[in-house]
Amino acid sequence: MTALMDQDVLQCSFPTGIADMKEATYNDGCGMSEFADKIVLVTGSSSGLGKGMARLLCHQGAKVVINGRHPQRMQDTLHHFRKAGYEPEGIIADVSDPDDSKKMIEKCIEVFGRLDILINNAGIGCAGLFEETSTECFQQIIQTNLLGSLFPTRFAIPHIKESHGSILFISSLAGLFGLPYISVYSPSKMALTAVAQMLRLELDPASVHIGIAYVGFLINDPEKKVLGPDGQWLPPGDRPRQFSQSIEKASAIIIKALKKRKKTIYLSPYGKLIQVLTRVFPGVYRWFLVRHRNRIRTTYVSKNKQV
Numbered sequence: 001m002t003a004l005m006d007q008d009v010l011q012c013s014f015p016t017g018i019a020d021m022k023e024a025t026y027n028d029g030c031g032m033s034e035f036a037d038k039i040v041l042v043t044g045s046s047s048g049l050g051k052g053m054a055r056l057l058c059h060q061g062a063k064v065v066i067n068g069r070h071p072q073r074m075q076d077t078l079h080h081f082r083k084a085g086y087e088p089e090g091i092i093a094d095v096s097d098p099d100d101s102k103k104m105i106e107k108c109i110e111v112f113g114r115l116d117i118l119i120n121n122a123g124i125g126c127a128g129l130f131e132e133t134s135t136e137c138f139q140q141i142i143q144t145n146l147l148g149s150l151f152p153t154r155f156a157i158p159h160i161k162e163s164h165g166s167i168l169f170i171s172s173l174a175g176l177f178g179l180p181y182i183s184v185y186s187p188s189k190m191a192l193t194a195v196a197q198m199l200r201l202e203l204d205p206a207s208v209h210i211g212i213a214y215v216g217f218l219i220n221d222p223e224k225k226v227l228g229p230d231g232q233w234l235p236p237g238d239r240p241r242q243f244s245q246s247i248e249k250a251s252a253i254i255i256k257a258l259k260k261r262k263k264t265i266y267l268s269p270y271g272k273l274i275q276v277l278t279r280v281f282p283g284v285y286r287w288f289l290v291r292h293r294n295r296i297r298t299t300y301v302s303k304n305k306q307v
C-alpha cells in the first residue's frame, strides 16, 4: 500500500502563458474558459491519455489535479505542464488502494474546497492468453481498472453531488465485447459499463452527470508498457496505424463530450461501427474476430513475446 503524504502533494507556481507548439491541436472547438475554475481530478494523468486530457482541461481554465504512483514521473509531468504555463496540483496515490483513494479525494477538498469533475482514467493494459495468465495478474488488472475506478468514485460522490458535477469513466472498445489475447482486460473494462449504468440511476436525482468513453487504439507514449501473462512489463503490440488516434485528438473529443455532459462517448467512426456491430450483429463481429485472429494477436502481443 502506498501512503499518501503531504510532501507528495506537489504544486507548480510558475508564470502562465507560455504556449507550447502542440497547443493548436488541443483546441477542438472549446474556448479557453470552457471549464473556468472547475476543479477536475484526472486519475492516472502523469502520462498518456490522462496527461493529454489534463493538459486540455488546464488550457480550458480548469484547476486540475494530476495523479499517478511514481514521484519521478509526476515531477517530470508537472515540469512539462509548467513549461506550457499551467499550474496543476499533483497527488501521488495508488487508486487501486482504498485508503490512498480516500486520502486523494480528501486532499482535493482540503486544497480546493470542492470537486466538480472526476475522470477515472488510470488503467493498465495486458497481453497474453487467459489460460497462461497468472492469478496475480488477474488481481492487478481488476484492482487497477475496476476497483481503481470504484474507490475514487465512492469517496468523490458526496462532493460531486454537491457541485452537480460529472464522473467520467475511461473504458475501451475492448469493453464492448470480450476480445482475445488481452486476458482479463475486456472484463475489467466491460464492468465499467455496469458501474456507469448503476450510478446514472442512483445519482440522477442529484443531477450528477455520469459519462463513459470507449477509447480505441491510441498512439501511445513511447514508454507505455502492458502487463504480460507472468507479470513482466512488455511493450504494447504492433497496432495498425490507420486505426490509431493521437492522444491529442482523443483528449479533445472526450473533453468536448464531457463539456456537453454526454453519457456515452465513441471517439471515431470505427468505434461507432464496433458499437453497432456488438449490439445489433454480434455474430458478424465474432466472425470478423475469428477471421482476423492472427492479426489481432500481433496487435495485442508484441512480436518478440508472442503467445
Ligand SMILES: NC(=O)c1ccc[n+]([C@@H]2O[C@H](COP(=O)([O-])OP(=O)(O)OC[C@H]3O[C@@H](n4cnc5c(N)ncnc54)[C@H](OP(=O)(O)O)[C@@H]3O)[C@@H](O)[C@H]2O)c1
Pocket: 043, 044, 045, 046, 047, 048, 049, 050, 067, 068, 069, 070, 071, 073, 074, 093, 094, 095, 096, 121, 122, 123, 124, 125, 144, 148, 170, 171, 172, 173, 215, 216, 217, 218, 219, 220, 221, 224, 225
Ligand atoms: N492506450 C490505448 O490504446 C488505450 C485504448 C483504450 C483504452 N485505454 C484506456 O485509457 C486509459 C489510459 O491509458 P494510457 O494508454 O494513456 O495509459 P498509460 O500511458 O500507461 O498511462 C497510465 C497512467 O496511469 C497511471 N497509473 C497506472 N496505475 C495507476 C494506479 N494504480 N494508481 C494511480 N495511477 C496509476 C500511470 O502512472 P504511474 O505508473 O506513475 O502510476 C500513468 O500516468 C486506461 O484506462 C486505458 O485502459 C487506452
